[in-house]
Amino acid sequence: MTLKAGDKFPEGVKFLYIAYTPEVANIKACGIPIPLDFDKEFHDKTVVIVSIPGAFTPTCTANHIPPFVEQFEILKSKGVDAVIVLSANDPFVQSAFGKVNGVTDESFIFATDPAAEFSKSVGLSVDLPAAFGTRTARYAIIVSKGVVKYIEKDASGVAGSGVDAVLAAL
Template sequence: MTISKGDRLPAATFTKMTENGPEAVASDDYFAGRTVAIFSVPGAFTPTCSAKHLPGFIDKAEELKAKGVDEIACTAVNDAFVMGAWGKSAGADDKVTMLADGNGDFARAVGLTMDGSKFGLGERGQRFSMLVRDGVVAELNVEAPGDFKLSSAEHLLGQL
């Protein structure tokens, strides 16, 4: 079942790359008591994700934070090493936290997976964005296959 606006996020574990290597991030702790803008991409270093999706959130980070967002996170069904390298190459630095969903546990838990097998990607997370307040989905924007409109930083900014 797909998560909806008003639902509490299910428990899942992400991994983020740190100076000391990969670090587990429990979703319950990560989202507790904060407002987080999280967006999902089908894959790090893929065309739309690298040219538009991640750069849009990097560019709009200050505006999102000025409107009450405590943290911006990007997730993908990739490992923490890939997500860390992608964030570094894109200049995400302190603007966007890169959260690996290496086994797709989060994407499956929220019911937002896609089958990218015909592109050699296997099961991935769909392209979406969420505004999460204290672990509850306040806004949910899920793209139709191949689209990039609703999950953009600009669209989420307009919802604040």
């Protein structure tokens, strides 16, 4: 299945994440991964999913995620209830990536798509060399009340999945 604008967001999607709390704010502190049930948490909300092939990689760290962090208040002012940064990395790496980016808002979530299963199921995975395996591709999705309003996959760069494109689509 290839997901496109106008489609109903798939049901039963679950990611994993470590919720931010002051007790696990230190980069060396580890929380416990918990499920993020998309249907339960976001069925009546507007959510931006921004996917990256890997935390701490050059483009993701320098160009892709920091602008979302910097413009989070603008995203919220345009009706976004949550931003989910998604990667096939494990939830501990994703949690550390959020901490390094200075994110402390519970509605800015660094989650994992285990084995890129969700991304594969909607045609948004990428096969990288064996050392990396199958990953989430670089993409952005805006889901509003269970319907995909915007979806863009980038083959290179962040033109379609970056914060400017997402803001323009809101």
